[in-house]
Each structure stands twice: as structure tokens, then as C-alpha cells.
Amino acid sequence: MKSLEELRKLRAELEKEISTRNSEGKPKIIIGMGTCGIAAGARDILQAVTKEVRKRNLDVNISQTGCIGMCEQEPLLDVQLPGQDRITYGKVTAGDVERIVVEHLINGNAVKDLAIARLEEGGI
Amino acid sequence: MSKITLTIDDQVVEVEPGTTILDAARQVGVEIPTLCYHPDLSLHGSCRVCVVEDLNSHRLLASCAVPAGEGMKISTRSAKTRKARRMNVELLLANHPADCLGCDRSGSCELQELTYNLGISREAVERFAGEKRDLPLDTSGVALKRDPNKCILCGRCVRVCEEIQGLGALEFSGRGFDSIVTTAFDLPQSEVNCAKCGQCAAVCPVGAITEVSSLDQVWAALEDPAKHVVVQTAPTIQVSIGEEFGLQPGTVVTGKLIAALRRLGFQKVFSTEFSADLTILEEGNEFISRIQADKNLPHITSCCPGWVKYAEQNYADLLNHLSTAKSPQQMFSAITKTYYAEQAQLDPEDIFTVSIMPCTAKKFEAAREEHRDSGFQDTDAVLTTRELARMIKEAGIDFVNLAEDRYDQIMGETTGAATIFGTTGGVTEAALRTVKEVLTGESLSKLNLGVLGVREAEVEIAGRNYKVAVVSGLADAAQVLDMVRDGKCEYDWIEVMACPHGCVGGGGQPIPSTLEKKRKRAQGLASIDQTNTIRKSHENPDVLKLYEEYLGEPLGGKSHHLLHTSYRVR
Amino acid sequence: MNPKFYRSHVLVCTGTGCVSSGASNVRDNLEAKLEEFGLQDEIKIVETGCHGFCEQGPIVIVYPEGVFYCQVQTDDITDIVEDHLLKGRVVDRLLYTEQGTEIRIPAYSDIDFYKKQHRIVLGNCGRINPESIKEYIAVNGYEACGKALTEMTPEEVIAEIKGSGLRGRGGAGFPTGLKWELTRQSPGEKKYVICNADEGDPGAFMDRSLLEGDPHRIIEGMIIAAYAIGADEGYIYVRAEYPLAIRRLEIALQQAREYGLLGEDIFGSGFNFDLKIKKGAGAFVCGEETALMASIEGQRGMPRPKPPFPSVSGLWGKPTNINNVETYGNVPDIMRGGAEAYRAIGTEHSTGTKVFALTGKINNTGLVEVPMGMSLKEIIYDIGGGVSDGRELKAVQIGGPSGGCIPADLLDLPIDYESLREVGAMMGSGGMVVMDDTTCMVDVARFFLKFTQSESCGKCTPCREGTKRMLEILDRLCSGEGREGDLELLEELGEHIISTSLCQLGGSAPNPVLSTLKYFRAEYEAHIKDKRCPANVCAGMAAPYVIDEALCIGCTACVRVCPTGAISGERKKPHIIHPQVCISCGICASKCPVHAIAQG
Structure with a gap:
């Protein structure tokens, strides 16, 4: 360590390694992992999301939820950006994941053709 | 830095920064009682007897440890001080055997004196009655014995052995109430790296470490009509034994000492100075021959038995540097049971040899297997200065008022050179006086060696410069010996005495034994040397007669048999 | 690309x-289960240090949700993996239940035990991997050090x-900044x-x-600290009985050297x-600074008189700054957040927090x-959840074996250096032993004194001999042989030992x-x-046990165990x-199947 700058630069990198432990003010991706969801292939979606976030070096929280009663729409994937409404995407395929991540998570535009519901901020 | 001003018992005193309260108090004539404190040793601060009250803060301070502070208002006799001081002594007494009557240190015990001075009652101690330490005594040694139950854990013995002697034969062990002072692994003291110098006994404030007494044997020999009891007195006894009878250290009482011994019933009273001169002749010639052969240099003296034992234990690789000449005590005894027996027409078996020594290691030396060259144990009994004083007291002899007497003939002649054997540097000076004169016919000018640390001098003899070193105290000796071992040493001659300041500071000398007293004893020896008409060993007429009539030449066959010895690795 | 990203x-x-x-078994099993379910690339296991809630261990926390699972056993791992990590369902039965309620609390921060705490020194404990310097740096580690060395x-x-008002957390409460200054000024x-x-206090x-x-x-x-006083060498004196602490310190030192945070030309x-690191052999007295330094030097751990203080003449006779672990632990936060912010916590003369x-x-x-x-009451009831088994609080012993016992009626006492000293206790290193009405205070005093007596280094008279006599008096009281005047003698000895040790x-x-x-x-x-x-504790004096004849079934279980x-x-x-x-040993009562035996 030869300067304070060097330390700070290093820290900026390292903070990402433990960012999973911090959820405040971060975008969230929530995947329906009820029996219905898993039966419809939600496990693949979860893996695809993880892979995508890792690939694009994003600071995002990924969590799971149970059945929300829309079993016929499974696999379900919700995206919630800080301070914005929570958008639910239905019948998501592994192929859709990249699009949702890029368009919604990175660029902030909900992917309208896949979205099936909108929950107001603070809901659930 | 400016001076510090404080008051002690209402007296204003001004001291240098860093002066302890204890020393500051002494400047105004206030003696604060102490127990673990010893002027020649490092600060320990454990007994808490020297506490005094600072009337500003009302806190109790250990005066031996705390430096005087500006504006302090010290009371060494406030009710709080006296109570605390007493209670610490009471606590010590509650764990101390109540057998003052049978203790060797009764009368010279600091704890006993404190108990009296502080007015401690039996009841005050008994309220703390409970468990007492109950450990076996260590009587394994021929010179010293330890009674761990009397130990008050002041640590003086630990410190003197570590700091002055560099041995560390004694250490603290255990915790809490089970704390004791003991040897490594609790081994018997006869099995540890101990030089038998007795410095521990000399600094012990109580009777926890004392010499193994030979008084009974000596009394028995004196009572035995079949025994011819011969006594020799080491050079320092004449300047130290007076202390036991209230005289100042260094007071020369040679004549009274001889008179007392005669009254006790010793048939012949001789001086070890006779054999000190003999040692010089043997060792001086040995040194000359080593120089000529350039062998076993540096030459190291061997008259101190503590040093010899220490060397055998710690510097076995250097034993060939030690003079093979016996110590004056052993030369004396060997000659007594041969030459003297012949002269006096006595059967050596009937002769009982006693030596009065300032030393505890001499007891060990006398018991060595090597010292039977007369065909008998050469030295039968060794008494320390303290033991002899006790004997004189038992016999009811009014020592101070005795008329002066003289040593007996044939082994009683003394020289100034032999006298100064008793102080550090003396052996060297005595040897060089003879060596120089034997080789050149010129006399030696005063060496002016100091008394502490490693001291060096250069002496020119017959065109060659001799480099000599003198050291007393084994920790300092180790420094020089390490240099010899590492080959970094240019000395031709090294004198080693185990005890600080030499024999005047021996472990068998009157207690308390401080550097201050040792200096005065050494001054007494110097005054004898200066007033003696014979000041060189080779001029001692009794010694010359001995060679002429019996031994022949120094280092000759008979000399070699009776006056030289060998060493062993321990 | 962030290969280090794990979703959980x-x-x-x-x-x-x-x-x-x-x-350890929980961890191993978790690793095995993650592999079994193919989750090892998505989920990361992080080993952490202590959360402090040891009563509830083993503790497992799952992020990003921050769900706090307690008393987790190996068998519980399947549920955590299958339900929580895979399906997102919190395993309710492993959640913490607040004392006296049925409410299960999933989030760390909502548990009463943590709510009233202010974790500065312990802030990272349980939240980062102590064997990873990266995680420490990621949470602002070494920022304070960098700032100090390069900008101050x-x-x-x-x-x-x-300015922060930080005082020594080892017990005495000496102002830390002043200590540093004295050491810096020493030639x-x-x-x-x-x-x-x-750390040698029992229970600490x-x-x-x-x-x-x-x-x-x-x-x-x-x-x-070293930068402030001008030292180039330091020692951490740890008890050899702390093998994990030593191992983690060794790892940390190694990492710090690799990152150039120790060694030459730092920052x-x-x-x-x-x-x-210097391992101590477990003598309690080595916590005393001069004894500790003697021990580092290879001597017997025995205190020496002060002055000279270590700031003037310490290790090997050189000026030495010696602080406790917790004291050093506060330093990075003070340097990062500033003295003012730190001062705002705590009281005027006792700033900051205490563990x-x-x-x-x-x-x-x-x-x-x-x-x-904070008051003793808040600590014991709001954080500590109150006295166990619903019993009555009798006293709190604070400050380790040489602390004092504070009675229940002083429960509103604010915990700071001065207040504790006033009531005869002390901060010490922060041991807090809660005692209920089944505790005999004479017995308690005896217990602690026995410890200090046996750990006394034996050097000075009052401590070696005096505490022994006090202990003997207490032994006698506890065995029913107390005498008139014993209490006065205890007080006299106690005050004497304090003032002359x-x-x-x-x-x-x-x-x-x-x-x-x-x-x-009384x-x-x-x-x-x-x-x-009165508390029926001291053997020989406790009331004998009696059998309720109405309940006894004559099974003889008691007869068989009575010694x-x-x-x-x-x-x-x-x-x-x-x-x-x-x-009155009580073994019979513990064996009685119908609870027919009680103390009379």
C-alpha cells in the first residue's frame, strides 16, 4: 500500500464483493420459487439471473418469494428499482432474462411486452 | 534540572530529581524501616514495610520506590503509616516460624528487629493465625542450608544471585500464598549451578539461608585431649570480626583475634597469610613458566573456591587456564599435616585443622576429595567469621578488652602482600610484586586498581608489557571469561574473586554486609599492608624457611604434590 | 464481470x-448441502467472528434478507438450504423468539438484544470474514490508518x-491520548x-x-498508535489459551504485511x-502491564513498582505504550469519524461505548x-432479557474478580468509570455477572477472593499474605465458624491491602x-x-432438606443417592x-421423581 488513493481504489472494488450483505437502496430482482414456479422452470431463471448480474458486474439484490397465486403465469420475475413501482414479468424464459436485466435494470425501462403487473412502491 | 523541595516529618529537604523518598529522608536523619530494600541490589518494592504517608493526598507510598516530588508532605510516622507498616510485618510474622530462640540469625535478624522496633505484640500477629508454610528444609549442601519456611520472599537472595553473581540459582516459584523462593525445578541446592559463595546468606534479612555450622565439631576437637587443634585465620578476619563486637568495620583487631583463639583453646594460632605468600611463590613461578612457554594464557587465579566451582560448572573449557596452585587455605592445611607435624613431632592423624574464613565456599573446598594430599582430610573444619564470633560470645570472652597477642611461630609470619589477598586486586598486586622483583630485581609501583567492574592494568616487567585484568562478582567475571572463550582477550593474567570486592565481601562475613562496609574493611587491610615491614611474599622468612627445610624449590616435586591440585567438569 | 458476485x-x-x-459441523454440512443442490456457485459461505449473542449459538445469518437463525444444528441445514436458499421461505422455527413472547423475529436489527446496543468496536464482528483483509478494507478498513499516516x-x-475523550478500556480508565502523548514525549x-x-477475568x-x-x-x-508515539515495533500479548484468536491474528498480520500495511514505508x-505476537502462559497477573512486559522479556511475570511508568521505561527499558484490545479497537473509528462524533456518544467524562x-x-x-x-437496569433487562427463571435480581458483580458487587437497589446507576468507582466497583475489563436471590454474597466474595489469591504473583506482602488471611476468614464464615470481630478484621485487612499493595x-x-x-x-x-x-448456599449451614410425606411414594431413589x-x-x-x-447437598431433591423433597 503506497498511498491512500490506492487503498480507496481497492476498496471500491472490494465493496462489490460484499454488497450482497447490504440491501438498502439497491435494485431488487425477486423470483417466484413456489412449487408452481419451480415446476415451471424458475430454478433456471434464478440461475440465469445470477449469471447475468455477475456478468454485468451489477450491484443488485436477488431474492426469492413463494406462490403469489398467479400459478399459470409462472415462472414469475419481479424487478423493483429503488423509489419505483415493482414490475412483475410472467412466463419468463431463460432467454428473456438478459433483456429484462439490460432494459429494465440497467436502462430503467420496464419491458412492456413481458410485464404482467405493476405494484406500487411500498406494496408487499 | 532544578532541585526538588519537600518536607519529611516537618523538615524541609532539597534533593536532586529522581531521589527516592527513602534517600531523601536519610538526608535529614530519618531512617525509614525497610526489609526487601538493599543498597547494593536493584529495587524490588515488595515488602511494603517502607510505606510513608503523603499528607497532601493521604496516600501511602513505598518510599524505596517513589521519587521525591515537589511539594510532597511526607510523614514517616503518622498513625496511618505506622499502622500499615506494622500490619505488613504482622502479616509476615503470621506466616513465619516462631522459633527465634533456635534461629542462627537471632540477634542479626531484620524481621526480629523490626518486630521489636515497631512494638508488635503476639496478639497482633495471632489475629491472623492460619495456615503456615510447611516445607522441607534443604540440607543437601556442605556449605549452605535453606529453610524455606523462614523465607519472607523479599527476593534479596534472588537478586544478588542473578544481578551480582549472574547465576540465577534461586528464583521465585508458585503463586499466591504458595509462592516460594527455590532452585530450578526445586532441585536440592547441591545439584544446581551454585557457587556456594554465600552472597544469598549474606543478604538474607532472616534465617532462611545460613551457613552449615561446624561449631559442634570444633568444640568437640578442642575438648578432645588427644587432638592437637591448629587454627589459621584468613587475612580479612582481622578487619571484620570486630563488627560482631560493636567495632567499626575495618577496625584492625589482629592481636585480639589471636588472643581470643588462644583463650578458646586452640593449641596453635597461625595466619593464612603465611600460605598466601606460599601461594604467590608457587603461582608466581607457574605464571613465569607459562609466559616463558607461552602456554595456557591468560593465566587465571584459583585461590577463590566459589570462582573455581563456578568455572568447573560454567567454563569447563577454560579450566586449563586456571592456576593449579591450591588456595592458601588448602596449602596451609596440607603443610600443617606434613611439615608442621614433622617439626612439632606430632602424628598428623592427631592434628585437627580449623580455618577461620570470610567465606562459605571454603567449607565446600575443604570437603573436596582432591584435598587429601597429606594422607588425611587436609582441612578438618571451616568456620565463617560469624561462626567464630558466636563461639567467642559463647565462651564469654570480652573480645574488645582483650590484650593483643601474636601469631605462633613457624607458620605465623605475615606480609603486606598476603594481607591484601583479602580484597579484590590484592592477589594480582601481591603476585606482581614478587614476579617483577624475581625477574628484574626492581620493585613494583602501586597498581591503583579500582574495586568494581572489570579493571585492567598494564605492568612493564623486563621490557615486556603484561596486561592484567581484575574482576570480582561472578556476573562481571563472566564478561571477561566470555572474551577469553571467544579468543578476544589480550590479557596475560586474570584475577577472579566470586564475591563483590573480594573476601572482604565474602558470604561468611558479619551481617549486614554492604558495599560501604566492604570498602572500610578493605581500607583496614590496606593500612596493615602499608605498616608492615615485610610487604613482599618472597621475603616472608617462614616461607623461605619452609622451602629451605622441606619443600625445596617452588614447583618442585614436593610442592607439586602438596600445593597443587586439579579441577573437574561439573 | 464480477466473478465474486453471489446472490446470497x-x-x-x-x-x-x-x-x-x-x-464447525454446521458449516461443513452447509457446504455439502450447497453442492448437493448445485448452489455452490450462487451462494457463498462466510465464516465470521462472534455476534455476542452466544446464548443463541450457533448463529447463521442469510443475506441479502439478513435473516438471523439461531441455535442452528447440523440437521437444520437441509431446511435452510431447501426452503430459504432455494425457495426463499424463511425457516420460522429457527428464528429468534423474544423472551416471554411467542413472536419470532427474523431480522437481526429487530431483536431487543441488539436494538439498544451501539456497536462500534464490535461493529464488524459477525458481519465480515475475519480471515479476509479484503472484507475489512471493503468496510472502510485501514482508511483511518491511511489518513493518519499521510495527512496528519x-x-x-x-x-x-x-479530543475524543477515549479512556483505557482495560480497567483503570486512564486517558488514552494522554498516555500516547507521554510516550511520545519520552526521550x-x-x-x-x-x-x-x-484477558484473564473468569467469564470475560x-x-x-x-x-x-x-x-x-x-x-x-x-x-x-505506533505512528503517534514514534514506535517501529509492537507486540500483541495474547493468552495461549486463545488458539483461534492467535491463528486469526497470525493470518491478519500476514495479510497486512502482504498489503504493505505493516513493514516499511507504509502508505x-x-x-x-x-x-x-507473544503468547502468554495464562498467569492472571500478566494482565498487569509491568508483569506483562517482564513476561515478554522472558522473565517471571511479576509487577514492579511504578514509577517509572511504561511510557518512560517500559519494554527492555524503552518508552512503551500499552493499551488494551478494546482501547485500540476504538481508534480507527475515532480517526475516521472524528473526535467530536465520538465524544457525542456516552457521557461527558466517559465517552464512547463499552463492551x-x-x-x-x-x-x-x-x-x-x-x-x-447507560443504566445497569437497561443493560440487564432491556438487552440482557432479565434474570433467568424469573427470579429476583440480587446483585451485579462488575469488573472481574477485583470488581465490586452492586446491589439491586442501585440498578439505576449509570455505567461509567466514576459512578462505578463511587459504589465500590470498577469498570475493569467489563465482566458483568448477574446474581439472583439464590446467591450467597459471602460465598461470592469468597469465590472471587480465592481466584485473586491463587493468581497473586506472591511478590508483595499485603497481597500474598493479606488476601490469604481474608480468604481464611471467609472460609470460616462459610463453614459456620465465623467469630465476633471477623467482619471488622476483613474490613481492616481489605483497606490495608488496597492501600499498600x-x-x-x-x-x-x-x-x-x-x-x-x-x-x-446483614x-x-x-x-x-x-x-x-440466608441464601441456603453455604454447606453445613444451609437448612436441611425435608420430605413431604403427602407426596413421597417411597421409591427409595433418594436413599440411594444420599452421600x-x-x-x-x-x-x-x-x-x-x-x-x-x-x-443439605440437595442431590436427593434433584433425584426425586415426584418433587417431594425441598429445603425446610
Whole structure:
């Protein structure tokens, strides 16, 4: 360590390694992992999301939820950006994941053709 | 830095920064009682007897440890001080055997004196009655014995052995109430790296470490009509034994000492100075021959038995540097049971040899297997200065008022050179006086060696410069010996005495034994040397007669048999 | 690309407390299960240090949700993996249940035990992997050190610490900044810093937890101290009985060297510093600074008189700054957040927080960090969950074996250095032992004194001999042989030992006796005058046990276990206990299947 700058630069990198432990003010991706969801292939979606976030070096929280009663729409994937409404995407395929991540998570535009519901901020 | 001003018992005193309260108090004539404190040793601060009250803060301070502070208002006799001081002594007494009557240190015990001075009652101690330490005594040694139950854990013995002697034969062990002072692994003291110098006994404030007494044997020999009891007195006894009878250290009482011994019933009273001169002749010639052969240099003296034992234990690789000449005590005894027996027409078996020594290691030396060259144990009994004083007291002899007497003939002649054997540097000076004169016919000018640390001098003899070193105290000796071992040493001659300041500071000398007293004893020896008409060993007429009539030449066959010895690795 | 991204982090506490309740197996099983379910690339296991809530161990926390699972056993792992990590369903039965309620609380921060705490020193404990310098750096680690070394002069660092009001957390409460300043001002080229981690109080484990959970914090604090006083070498003196703390410190030191945070020219500042670990052999007295330094030097651990203080003449005779683990642990936060912010926590003269080890008859045993000045009541009831088994609080013993006992009626006492001293206790290193009404205060005093007496180094008279005599008096009281005048003698001895001992071990050893004598004198008197132990603790004086004849079924279970043969009776008929023979040991009561035996 030869300067304070060097330390700070290093820290900026390292903070990402433990960012999973911090959820405040971060975008969230929530995947329906009820029996219905898993039966419809939600496990693949979860893996695809993880892979995508890792690939694009994003600071995002990924969590799971149970059945929300829309079993016929499974696999379900919700995206919630800080301070914005929570958008639910239905019948998501592994192929859709990249699009949702890029368009919604990175660029902030909900992917309208896949979205099936909108929950107001603070809901659930 | 400016001076510090404080008051002690209402007296204003001004001291240098860093002066302890204890020393500051002494400047105004206030003696604060102490127990673990010893002027020649490092600060320990454990007994808490020297506490005094600072009337500003009302806190109790250990005066031996705390430096005087500006504006302090010290009371060494406030009710709080006296109570605390007493209670610490009471606590010590509650764990101390109540057998003052049978203790060797009764009368010279600091704890006993404190108990009296502080007015401690039996009841005050008994309220703390409970468990007492109950450990076996260590009587394994021929010179010293330890009674761990009397130990008050002041640590003086630990410190003197570590700091002055560099041995560390004694250490603290255990915790809490089970704390004791003991040897490594609790081994018997006869099995540890101990030089038998007795410095521990000399600094012990109580009777926890004392010499193994030979008084009974000596009394028995004196009572035995079949025994011819011969006594020799080491050079320092004449300047130290007076202390036991209230005289100042260094007071020369040679004549009274001889008179007392005669009254006790010793048939012949001789001086070890006779054999000190003999040692010089043997060792001086040995040194000359080593120089000529350039062998076993540096030459190291061997008259101190503590040093010899220490060397055998710690510097076995250097034993060939030690003079093979016996110590004056052993030369004396060997000659007594041969030459003297012949002269006096006595059967050596009937002769009982006693030596009065300032030393505890001499007891060990006398018991060595090597010292039977007369065909008998050469030295039968060794008494320390303290033991002899006790004997004189038992016999009811009014020592101070005795008329002066003289040593007996044939082994009683003394020289100034032999006298100064008793102080550090003396052996060297005595040897060089003879060596120089034997080789050149010129006399030696005063060496002016100091008394502490490693001291060096250069002496020119017959065109060659001799480099000599003198050291007393084994920790300092180790420094020089390490240099010899590492080959970094240019000395031709090294004198080693185990005890600080030499024999005047021996472990068998009157207690308390401080550097201050040792200096005065050494001054007494110097005054004898200066007033003696014979000041060189080779001029001692009794010694010359001995060679002429019996031994022949120094280092000759008979000399070699009776006056030289060998060493062993321990 | 962030190959280090895992969608979930599972934190498993592997502090000594959790490991002893099975955390290592939990961790191993978790690893196996993750592989079994193919989750190893999505989920990361992080081993952490102690959370302090040791009562509830092993503790597992799942992020990003931050769900706090407690008392997790190996068998519970399948549920955590299958339900939570895969399906997102929280495993309810493993959640913490608040004392006296049925409510299960999933989030760490909502648990009462944590709500009132203010965790600065323990801030990272349980939240980062102590074996990873990266995680420490990621949570602002070494920022304070970098700032101090590159942007501040040593004098400015000292001014900041002085301004914070930080005081020594090892017990005495000496102002840390002042200590640093004195050491800096002492003449000498060579100086040392030492961290005192010779935690020896029975029941205390704050230093251990901190070293196990966040070793880099201590290293950082020491680098800053070394820079401030001008030292280039330091020692961490840890008990050899703390193998995990030592291992994690060794790893941390190695990492710090690799990152150039120890060694030469740290942060390009030209400042050199390195640290060594010295293992202590477990002597309590080595916590005393001069004894500790003697021990590092290879001598017997024995205190020496002060002055000279270590700041003037310490290790190998050189000026030395010696602080406790927790003290150094505060330094990085002070330097990062500033003295003002730190001062805002706690009270005027006792700033910041203090870590306490809660033990004894309390529901939430563990390690807590609270702002100075918090009342004893808040700590015991709001954080500690109150006295266990619903019993009545009798006293709290604070400050380790040489602390004092504070009675229940002083519960509103604010915990700071001065208040504690006023009531005859002391901050000590932060042990807090809660005692209920089944505790005999004479017995308690005896327990602590026995400890200090046997750990006394034996050097000075009052401590070696005096505490022994006090102990003998207490032994006699507890066995019903107390005499008139014993209490006065105890007080006289106690005050004497405090005022004349060489070091603070002796200087504080009588505290448990004197404080219980002060607040529970009647209990002592009962032992002497009535030969009775009111709490029924002291053997020989406790009331004998009696059998309720109405309940006894004559099964003879009691007869078989009674060590003195005090019970007799016919089989299948009510038995009786002979009071003269009964020694009140209580074994019979514990074996009775129908609870027919009780103390009379």
C-alpha cells in the first residue's frame, strides 16, 4: 500500500464483493420459487439471473418469494428499482432474462411486452 | 534540572530529581524501616514495610520506590503509616516460624528487629493465625542450608544471585500464598549451578539461608585431649570480626583475634597469610613458566573456591587456564599435616585443622576429595567469621578488652602482600610484586586498581608489557571469561574473586554486609599492608624457611604434590 | 464481470462460543448441502467472528434478507438450504423468539438484544470474514490508518485521540491520548507499542471475541498508535489459551504485511512498523502491564513498582505504550469519524461505548456494546432479557474478580468509570455477572477472593499474605465458624491491602469482599451470629432438606443417592430425612421423581 488513493481504489472494488450483505437502496430482482414456479422452470431463471448480474458486474439484490397465486403465469420475475413501482414479468424464459436485466435494470425501462403487473412502491 | 523541595516529618529537604523518598529522608536523619530494600541490589518494592504517608493526598507510598516530588508532605510516622507498616510485618510474622530462640540469625535478624522496633505484640500477629508454610528444609549442601519456611520472599537472595553473581540459582516459584523462593525445578541446592559463595546468606534479612555450622565439631576437637587443634585465620578476619563486637568495620583487631583463639583453646594460632605468600611463590613461578612457554594464557587465579566451582560448572573449557596452585587455605592445611607435624613431632592423624574464613565456599573446598594430599582430610573444619564470633560470645570472652597477642611461630609470619589477598586486586598486586622483583630485581609501583567492574592494568616487567585484568562478582567475571572463550582477550593474567570486592565481601562475613562496609574493611587491610615491614611474599622468612627445610624449590616435586591440585567438569 | 458476485451470502459464526456449540459441523454440512443442490456457485459461505449473542449459538445469518437463525444444528441445514436458499421461505422455527413472547423475529436489527446496543468496536464482528483483509478494507478498513499516516502529524493524531475523550478500556480508565502523548514525549529513539490481550477475568471474553472477529481493527489501531508515539515495533500479548484468536491474528498480520500495511514505508509515508505476537502462559497477573512486559522479556511475570511508568521505561527499558484490545479497537473509528462524533456518544467524562460480557443468572448471556452512561437496569433487562427463571435480581458483580458487587437497589446507576468507582466497583475489563436471590454474597466474595489469591504473583506482602488471611476468614464464615470481630478484621485487612499493595491486582482484590460487606452486611452477620446462610448456599449451614410425606411414594431413589445416609424409610412408604445427618447437598431433591423433597 503506497498511498491512500490506492487503498480507496481497492476498496471500491472490494465493496462489490460484499454488497450482497447490504440491501438498502439497491435494485431488487425477486423470483417466484413456489412449487408452481419451480415446476415451471424458475430454478433456471434464478440461475440465469445470477449469471447475468455477475456478468454485468451489477450491484443488485436477488431474492426469492413463494406462490403469489398467479400459478399459470409462472415462472414469475419481479424487478423493483429503488423509489419505483415493482414490475412483475410472467412466463419468463431463460432467454428473456438478459433483456429484462439490460432494459429494465440497467436502462430503467420496464419491458412492456413481458410485464404482467405493476405494484406500487411500498406494496408487499 | 532544578532541585526538588519537600518536607519529611516537618523538615524541609532539597534533593536532586529522581531521589527516592527513602534517600531523601536519610538526608535529614530519618531512617525509614525497610526489609526487601538493599543498597547494593536493584529495587524490588515488595515488602511494603517502607510505606510513608503523603499528607497532601493521604496516600501511602513505598518510599524505596517513589521519587521525591515537589511539594510532597511526607510523614514517616503518622498513625496511618505506622499502622500499615506494622500490619505488613504482622502479616509476615503470621506466616513465619516462631522459633527465634533456635534461629542462627537471632540477634542479626531484620524481621526480629523490626518486630521489636515497631512494638508488635503476639496478639497482633495471632489475629491472623492460619495456615503456615510447611516445607522441607534443604540440607543437601556442605556449605549452605535453606529453610524455606523462614523465607519472607523479599527476593534479596534472588537478586544478588542473578544481578551480582549472574547465576540465577534461586528464583521465585508458585503463586499466591504458595509462592516460594527455590532452585530450578526445586532441585536440592547441591545439584544446581551454585557457587556456594554465600552472597544469598549474606543478604538474607532472616534465617532462611545460613551457613552449615561446624561449631559442634570444633568444640568437640578442642575438648578432645588427644587432638592437637591448629587454627589459621584468613587475612580479612582481622578487619571484620570486630563488627560482631560493636567495632567499626575495618577496625584492625589482629592481636585480639589471636588472643581470643588462644583463650578458646586452640593449641596453635597461625595466619593464612603465611600460605598466601606460599601461594604467590608457587603461582608466581607457574605464571613465569607459562609466559616463558607461552602456554595456557591468560593465566587465571584459583585461590577463590566459589570462582573455581563456578568455572568447573560454567567454563569447563577454560579450566586449563586456571592456576593449579591450591588456595592458601588448602596449602596451609596440607603443610600443617606434613611439615608442621614433622617439626612439632606430632602424628598428623592427631592434628585437627580449623580455618577461620570470610567465606562459605571454603567449607565446600575443604570437603573436596582432591584435598587429601597429606594422607588425611587436609582441612578438618571451616568456620565463617560469624561462626567464630558466636563461639567467642559463647565462651564469654570480652573480645574488645582483650590484650593483643601474636601469631605462633613457624607458620605465623605475615606480609603486606598476603594481607591484601583479602580484597579484590590484592592477589594480582601481591603476585606482581614478587614476579617483577624475581625477574628484574626492581620493585613494583602501586597498581591503583579500582574495586568494581572489570579493571585492567598494564605492568612493564623486563621490557615486556603484561596486561592484567581484575574482576570480582561472578556476573562481571563472566564478561571477561566470555572474551577469553571467544579468543578476544589480550590479557596475560586474570584475577577472579566470586564475591563483590573480594573476601572482604565474602558470604561468611558479619551481617549486614554492604558495599560501604566492604570498602572500610578493605581500607583496614590496606593500612596493615602499608605498616608492615615485610610487604613482599618472597621475603616472608617462614616461607623461605619452609622451602629451605622441606619443600625445596617452588614447583618442585614436593610442592607439586602438596600445593597443587586439579579441577573437574561439573 | 464480477466473478465474486453471489446472490446470497450465508454467514456462519465460527467464534469460540458457536464452535463449542457445533458451528464447525454446521458449516461443513452447509457446504455439502450447497453442492448437493448445485448452489455452490450462487451462494457463498462466510465464516465470521462472534455476534455476542452466544446464548443463541450457533448463529447463521442469510443475506441479502439478513435473516438471523439461531441455535442452528447440523440437521437444520437441509431446511435452510431447501426452503430459504432455494425457495426463499424463511425457516420460522429457527428464528429468534423474544423472551416471554411467542413472536419470532427474523431480522437481526429487530431483536431487543441488539436494538439498544451501539456497536462500534464490535461493529464488524459477525458481519465480515475475519480471515479476509479484503472484507475489512471493503468496510472502510485501514482508511483511518491511511489518513493518519499521510495527512496528519503524530501530534495531530494524539490531539484527535485526546479530543475524543477515549479512556483505557482495560480497567483503570486512564486517558488514552494522554498516555500516547507521554510516550511520545519520552526521550529515546526506540519505542514500543503493546496490545494487552491477556484477558484473564473468569467469564470475560471481549478481547477474545474481538480478536477472533475483527483482528484487523486491532492491528489498524496499533499502527495508528505506533505512528503517534514514534514506535517501529509492537507486540500483541495474547493468552495461549486463545488458539483461534492467535491463528486469526497470525493470518491478519500476514495479510497486512502482504498489503504493505505493516513493514516499511507504509502508505508511502516513510513510516515503518511491524508487529509480533507473544503468547502468554495464562498467569492472571500478566494482565498487569509491568508483569506483562517482564513476561515478554522472558522473565517471571511479576509487577514492579511504578514509577517509572511504561511510557518512560517500559519494554527492555524503552518508552512503551500499552493499551488494551478494546482501547485500540476504538481508534480507527475515532480517526475516521472524528473526535467530536465520538465524544457525542456516552457521557461527558466517559465517552464512547463499552463492551460487557453478560454472564450469570441472566437470560441473554453474551457480549454487548453499549454507550457509556447507560443504566445497569437497561443493560440487564432491556438487552440482557432479565434474570433467568424469573427470579429476583440480587446483585451485579462488575469488573472481574477485583470488581465490586452492586446491589439491586442501585440498578439505576449509570455505567461509567466514576459512578462505578463511587459504589465500590470498577469498570475493569467489563465482566458483568448477574446474581439472583439464590446467591450467597459471602460465598461470592469468597469465590472471587480465592481466584485473586491463587493468581497473586506472591511478590508483595499485603497481597500474598493479606488476601490469604481474608480468604481464611471467609472460609470460616462459610463453614459456620465465623467469630465476633471477623467482619471488622476483613474490613481492616481489605483497606490495608488496597492501600499498600504493589500493583492493582492487590490494589483491587478486596473489592468483592468490601462491597458485599457494605451492601449485604446483614447476610454476613447471619453467618456469624445465627450460623445461618440466608441464601441456603453455604454447606453445613444451609437448612436441611425435608420430605413431604403427602407426596413421597417411597421409591427409595433418594436413599440411594444420599452421600451421608441421612434418609430412611420403608419401601413404598413415605421416607424421612434426619436433619442432623443431612448436609443439605440437595442431590436427593434433584433425584426425586415426584418433587417431594425441598429445603425446610
